[in-house]
Amino acid sequence: MTKASWLRTMRNVLDSYHSPAVLIDADYNVVATNANYDFRFGGLDGRGSAKCYFLSHGYQRPCDLEGETCPMQEARENGHRASVLHIHNTPQGKEHVGIETIPITDEEEQTYFIELMTPIREVSAEPIANKMIGRSQAFNELVDLLQRVGKTDTNVLLMGPSGAGKELAAQAVHATSPRSEKPFVTVECSGLTDSLFESELFGHTKGAFTGAIHSRTGLVQSAQGGTLFLDEVGDVPLHLQVKLLRLIETKTFRPVGDSKAVAANFRLVCATHKDLQLMVERGEFREDLFHRISTFPIRLPSLSERREDLPLLVTSILLRIDDKAPLRLTDEALQLLAQQPFKGNVRELKNILERAVVLRHDDLIDVDVIQRSLNLMLGSTSVSQKTEGLTQLAAQGLSIEQIEQRYLDALLQVYPDKSRVAEIAGCSLRTLYRKLEQ
Numbered sequence: 001m002t003k004a005s006w007l008r009t010m011r012n013v014l015d016s017y018h019s020p021a022v023l024i025d026a027d028y029n030v031v032a033t034n035a036n037y038d039f040r041f042g043g044l045d046g047r048g049s050a051k052c053y054f055l056s057h058g059y060q061r062p063c064d065l066e067g068e069t070c071p072m073q074e075a076r077e078n079g080h081r082a083s084v085l086h087i088h089n090t091p092q093g094k095e096h097v098g099i100e101t102i103p104i105t106d107e108e109e110q111t112y113f114i115e116l117m118t119p120i121r122e123v124s125a126e127p128i129a130n131k132m133i134g135r136s137q138a139f140n141e142l143v144d145l146l147q148r149v150g151k152t153d154t155n156v157l158l159m160g161p162s163g164a165g166k167e168l169a170a171q172a173v174h175a176t177s178p179r180s181e182k183p184f185v186t187v188e189c190s191g192l193t194d195s196l197f198e199s200e201l202f203g204h205t206k207g208a209f210t211g212a213i214h215s216r217t218g219l220v221q222s223a224q225g226g227t228l229f230l231d232e233v234g235d236v237p238l239h240l241q242v243k244l245l246r247l248i249e250t251k252t253f254r255p256v257g258d259s260k261a262v263a264a265n266f267r268l269v270c271a272t273h274k275d276l277q278l279m280v281e282r283g284e285f286r287e288d289l290f291h292r293i294s295t296f297p298i299r300l301p302s303l304s305e306r307r308e309d310l311p312l313l314v315t316s317i318l319l320r321i322d323d324k325a326p327l328r329l330t331d332e333a334l335q336l337l338a339q340q341p342f343k344g345n346v347r348e349l350k351n352i353l354e355r356a357v358v359l360r361h362d363d364l365i366d367v368d369v370i371q372r373s374l375n376l377m378l379g380s381t382s383v384s385q386k387t388e389g390l391t392q393l394a395a396q397g398l399s400i401e402q403i404e405q406r407y408l409d410a411l412l413q414v415y416p417d418k419s420r421v422a423e424i425a426g427c428s429l430r431t432l433y434r435k436l437e438q
């Protein structure tokens with residue numbers, strides 16, 4: 001077979017793939033593309049060939065010399081498939097793409113590589129209002145893990161500081177999974193009291209207890225076929241953890257008041273900002289449950305570990321706040337933001353920007369407005385002053401519940417908006433109302 005006819009055959013092979021695919025020679029030249037690649041990425045544009053690193057990234061030299069992993073090099077060295085996550089330039093802007101590189105040889109024993117590309121839709125490298133956003137190395141490593149585990153049915157434990165995006169990451173795992181067409185159900189574990197735990201999770205029959213006028217479907221049943229997301233799993237009290245363990249181990253549950261066990265079918269994703277391993281050592285979290293839920297642990301980077309993403313996040317959040325007005329920050333305003341420690345991560349950034357939008361004079365937000373927005377937060381030190389004497393309260397012999405009530409009362413005196421209070425207290429609005437009723 002001549003080289004030309006071998007290449008023709010390879011084009012047919014590429015066309016048999018549903019995803020964008022290219023054929024690359026050992027010298028980084030893309031020598032053939034399939035129709036899907038041409039449609040999404042613009043093709044070779046009449047050129048016989050082009051360097052893969054130039055086509056995908058605009059680089060003048062191979063990716064590894066630009067500080068990125070080159071899947072082709074790995075495939076060449078190991079002689080088997082290699083996969084990485086890259087950000088590619090496309091006619092639609094920068095896009096996260098999963099790349100799988102397969103080494104092959106032609107009849108003259110020359111090595112070529114087939115590269116299959118899977119555009120990753122759950123995240124974005126461009127400012128978009130409602131997606132998980134980022135471009136930094138730390139973010140890309142996170143996306144790579146979410147994608148890999150997303151395709152399986154493995155239990156995932158998302159760890160990381162508050163406001164870093166654990167819930168968004170859980171949704172990305174679900175959206176990547178074969179269960180994506182089924183429900184994604186969140187269980188807010190903080191604030192689940194003894195009496196609520198079972199009826200919330202497992203549901204109850206009519207008349208199961210006083211006040212159970214109707215039967216009720218539990219969250220586990222609602223997640224049937226889909227993903228059950230246990231948020232703040234570290235907040236489940238020790239004596240209730242055994243019930244969770246039983247559910248996870250047996251994949252069955254019994255609605256309150258029902259004698260029959262029901263089969264549960266869900267994929268488990270948990271999240272926590274607590275150090276569960278330390279809690280296990282202290283006897284605050286069951287070791288068997290910890291091992292069950294942490295099959296695939298993923299640590300989310302804090303915002304300070306991915307500061308390069310700040311400008312992109314700012315644009316996306318401004319778009320989310322108002323997609324009609326072309327809101328922007330001056331360079332000086334962005335610099336002031338970049339100096340903030342962001343202990344509250346993306347959620348804190350969002351709050352600063354929301355306040356700035358309220359305070360702004362026009363669509364270009366300047367440094368003074370950002371400073372005023374930051375000052376408003378500093379002004380809320382009255383909250384910490386009000387809550388400072390917690391240890392004294394404990395010394396008075398008050399229970400955790402009583403201290404919690406005082407904390408919430410202090411927050412309510414400063415913030416009339418209960419959603420804001422729930423956000424600061426780190427619980428859902430529903431949980432806040434429940435606690436206030438108590």
Ligand SMILES: Nc1ncnc2c1ncn2[C@@H]1O[C@H](COP(=O)(O)OP(=O)(O)OP(=O)(O)O)[C@@H](O)[C@H]1O
Pocket residue numbers: 131132133134160161162163164165166167168169231271272273313316346347350426
């Ligand atoms: N990468 C991201 N891109 C865009 N928005 C983000 C990103 N990460 C987080 N956010 C936003 O920040 C806020 C907090 O995110 P999320 O609730 O997922 O954090 P969390 O880690 O689950 O917080 P907590 O531990 O307090 O529950 C949300 O409004 C979310 O949309």
